[in-house]
Amino acid sequence: xxxxxxxxxxxxxxxxxxxxxxxxxxxxxxxxxxxxxxxxxxxxxxxxxxxxxxxxxxxxxxxxxxxxxxxxxxxxxxxxxxxxxxxxxxxxxxxxxxxxxxxxxxxxxxxxxxxxxxxxxxxxxxxxxxxxxxxxxxxxxxxxxxxxxxxxxxxxxxxxxxxxxxxxxxxxxxxxxxxxxxxxxxxxxxxxxxxxxxxxxxxxxxxxxxxxxxxxxxxxxxxxxxxxxxxxxxxxxxxxxxxxxxxxxxxxxxxxxxxx
Amino acid sequence: xxxxxxxxxxxxxxxxxxxxxxxxxxxxxxxxxxxxxxxxxxxxxxxxxxxxxxxxxxxxxxxxxxxxxxxxxxxxxxxxxxxxxxxxxxxxxxxxxxxxxxxxxxxxxxxxxxxxxxxxxxxxxxxxxxxxxxxxxxxxxxxxxxxxxxxxxxxxxxxxxxxxxxxxxxxxxxxxxxxxxxxxxxxxxxxxxxxxxxxxxxxxxxxxxxxxxxxxxxxxxxxxxxxxxxxxxxxxxxxxxxxxxxxxxxxxxxxxxxxxxxxxxxxxxxxxxxxxxxxxxxxxxxxxxxxx
Numbered sequence: 206x207x208x209x210x211x212x213x214x215x216x217x218x219x220x221x222x223x224x225x226x227x228x229x230x231x232x233x234x235x236x237x238x239x240x241x242x243x244x245x246x247x248x249x250x251x252x253x254x255x256x257x258x259x260x261x262x263x264x265x266x267x268x269x270x271x272x273x274x275x276x277x278x279x280x281x282x283x284x285x286x287x288x289x290x291x292x293x294x295x296x297x298x299x300x301x302x303x304x305x306x307x308x309x310x311x312x313x314x315x316x317x318x319x320x321x322x323x324x325x326x327x328x329x330x331x332x333x334x335x336x337x338x339x340x341x342x343x344x345x346x347x348x349x350x351x352x353x354x355x356x357x358x359x360x361x362x363x364x365x366x367x368x369x370x371x372x373x374x375x376x377x378x379x380x381x382x383x384x385x386x387x388x389x390x391x392x393x394x395x396x397x398x399x400x401x402x403x404x405x406x407x408x409x410x411x412x413x414x415x416x417x418x419x420x421x422x423x424x425x426x427x428x429x430x431x432x433x434x435x436x437x438x439x440x441x442x443x444x445x446x447x448x449x450x451x452x453x454x455x456x457x458x459x460x461x462x463x464x465x
Numbered sequence: 466x467x468x469x470x471x472x473x474x475x476x477x478x479x480x481x482x483x484x485x486x487x488x489x490x491x492x493x494x495x496x497x498x499x500x501x502x503x504x505x506x507x508x509x510x511x512x513x514x515x516x517x518x519x520x521x522x523x524x525x526x527x528x529x530x531x532x533x534x535x536x537x538x539x540x541x542x543x544x545x546x547x548x549x550x551x552x553x554x555x556x557x558x559x560x561x562x563x564x565x566x567x568x569x570x571x572x573x574x575x576x577x578x579x580x581x582x583x584x585x586x587x588x589x590x591x592x593x594x595x596x597x598x599x600x601x602x603x604x605x606x607x608x609x610x611x612x613x614x615x616x617x618x619x620x621x622x623x624x625x626x627x628x629x630x631x632x633x634x635x636x637x638x639x640x641x642x643x644x645x646x647x648x649x650x651x652x653x654x655x656x657x658x659x660x661x662x663x664x665x666x667x668x669x670x671x672x673x674x675x676x677x678x679x680x681x682x683x684x685x686x687x688x689x690x691x692x693x694x695x696x697x698x699x700x701x702x703x704x705x706x707x708x709x710x711x712x713x714x715x716x717x718x719x720x721x722x723x724x725x726x727x728x729x730x731x732x733x734x735x736x737x738x739x740x741x742x743x744x745x746x747x748x749x750x751x752x753x754x755x756x757x
Contacts, residue, residue: 253700254707276675276701288679290701293708350755357755364654366752388563391575400695403719404538404559408751414577416541425752427654428695460695460703461654463756464640 206449208267208304209239211246214446219311230310235274236295237304243267246447247455248440250433252305254294256457261301265453268305269443271312271320271436272383272428272457280307312439319442320382323435324397324426328359330380340387342378349373349395349422356397362430364461368411369395369422382431386423389414395422399431429457493740495529498554498591501738502526505556508737509598517597522561523582524591530554532742535731537723539592541581543746548588552744556730558596558723599730600671606733607670607726611689614725615646617666625684628667636661636687636713643689647721648747651754656702657713663687670722673698678714687713691722720748 212234216226235252245267247260252270260268273280275291285291298305312319321340325331335341344352350371357365375394379387386398389407396407407423414421437454444452496504502521506513522539532552536543539557547555562569562578572578585592600607608627612618617629634642637659644653667685669677671692678688678698682705693699693716702714724747731745 251696251700254704258707272696272700276697276704278696284676285679289710290679290705290708294704353755363756364754365756366651366654366754368751368753371753388572390572400692403692403751405564408720409538409540409559410563410572410577412538412751413541413581416545417577417580419577428699460656460699462657462659464637464655464659 206243206447207239208234208237208241208243208306211243211267211447211450212239212306215308215311215443218446219314222315224311224314227310231273231279232307232310235270235280235305235307236298237302239304241266241302241304243304243450245450246440246443246452248308248436248443248452249455249457250429250436251457253457253460254290254297256455257294257297257301257303257305260455261297261303263453263455265451265455266301266303267450268303268455269308269436269439270305271307271309271432271439273307274305308439312435315442318382318435319438320432320435321380323433323438324380324382324431326438327434328356328380330378340380341393342380344376344378346374346376349375349424352378352395353424356424356426360426360430361459362427362461363459363463364427365430366425367422368408368425370415370420373420373422375422382435383428386425389421389423394420395424397424397426397431399426399428401425427459427461430459433457495531496738496741497526498524498528498530498593499526501530501533501554501741502593504738505595505734506598509602511598511601514597518560518565519594519597522557522567522592522594523585524589526591528553528589528591530591530741532744533731533734533738534744534746535727535734536746537720537727537748540748541577541584543748544581544584544588544590544592546746547590547744548584550744552742553588553590555590555592556595556734557592558594558599558727558730559719560594561592595730599726605670606729607723608668610725610729611670611722612668615642617668622665622684625665625667625681627669628665628681628685630665631663633662633664635659636663636715639663639666639687639713640715643715643717647717648724648749649717649721650750650752651756652718652721652750652752654716655714656699657687657706657711661686661711661713663713670726671719675701678702682712685712687715689715689717689722691719692716718750718752721750724748
């Protein structure tokens with residue numbers, strides 16, 4: 206089957222789930238020909254150059270990515286044409302006969318959102334999901350420090366950042382993947398997500414709450430450490446739709462290194 | 466430019482002697498917040514933009530100004546520190562009420578928001594945002610101030626604005642240098658192999674756009690920035706390694722990266738408003754890490 210036919214299966218399944226394919230969407234082919242015969246599929250949090258190399262080496266010529274391929278939300282490449290990094294990546298895609306498709310907007314439209322569910326599963330929180338409030342997890346009482354250590358142990362991130370008093374008591378956590386870190390409110394102890402603007406949001410709110418004697422916290426996992434896992438959920442969701450080909454998750458992994 | 470104190474504590478621009486002699490003379494009427502803002506606008510050296518996030522965010526522009534405090538972020542703690550040292554005009558780089566347009570949205574009844582508003586009202590504070598115009602000055606003041614704090618001020622690369630030639634080092638050693646010279650806790654993150662050779666650094670406080678990363682990594686080995694977006698400059702710098710042209714990226718957080726610029730802003734404001742006391746109030750790295 207072709208890459209185009211794989212996308213049509215996805216669209217048909219979404220239609221059955223009463224999720225309309227959007228007229229305006231970033232979920233489009235980003236590189237390669239949709240008519241390419243698919244040997245195997247790789248899903249990933251982000252189609253980094255390294256992911257493309259690993260997918261090609263494993264014979265997976267159709268890469269379905271959650272985040273952009275060319276470093277901007279709309280994958281606009283006009284300003285990149287002369288750039289040697291962009292050129293090398295495009296050359297590799299062409300030489301390896303890869304096809305890249307983005308599955309972002311419609312992935313988030315699935316119920317439950319696989320990007321949230323994937324992180325929750327990695328963190329061992331699935332059983333604590335609030336039955337009534339989306340994205341809220343009611344954890345056994347812990348402290349922010351203990352929670353951060355546990356999160357770090359489970360995700361093995363190298364750049365997880367925490368704001369707030371390490372000794373604060375935590376039970377109610379809001380989990381939002383990627384750039385969708387939930388805004389802190391009176392009813393949430395800690396927000397957990399990928400990345401967020403440092404000013405005009407939770408970091409400032411946590412400082413101001415502390416100045417008023419209220420304890421709030423935030424754990425920033427990094428964008429990939431919050432969404433990569435969700436594309437494993439998407440691989441599981443996609444597999445029965447395309448029994449003719451194998452579907453595997455190729456994690457993009459932690460982009461950040463450590464100084465030592 | 467003036468040498469910046471390396472201490473991150475509050476510092477006073479001007480001398481005690483100057484303040485005393487000022488007091489000994491007949492007191493001229495205090496400038497209003499509006500007059501202070503007008504003087505800054507007239508002195509910034511750029512046309513004031515019609516559409517801008519800069520301007521009054523809280524308080525009455527007719528308030529007589531007792532002193533000016535510059536800061537990266539007008540947090541409740543910053544406002545209290547300004548009150549304690551007698552400053553009622555706060556010049557901030559970043560928003561006051563948790564969003565870029567200062568609309569509290571669903572936080573309108575939030576106790577944290579209401580307490581901050583009450584503090585401003587009680588002490589008749591005026592908060593004025595000055596970021597777009599300050600950061601549009603050339604050469605870039607915030608980059609120059611951060612580089613100066615790192616003692617890179619005299620080694621900029623010709624034809625590459627905000628790019629500094631530094632004593633040859635490695636990415637890992639550069640990170641260690643930043644950890645020791647900046648008020649960092651857990652907010653520093655890096656992309657790249659720690660052993661890579663570094664001779665040139667592009668300094669971009671705040672954030673760095675994709676276009677800026679692509680253009681400036683042509684000449685610089687490393688980008689030093691605040692909060693790069695993780696679907697833009699971060700994967701781009703990661704991909705340079707797969708393309709065998711490895712470049713480094715060091716993110717130190719927006720607040721830490723803009724701190725020296727807010728100090729430099731106090732120095733500059735005092736130069737255009739010598740009759741007003743100007744102070745800079747620092748903000749610490751909001752993040753800690755279980756890995757540090």
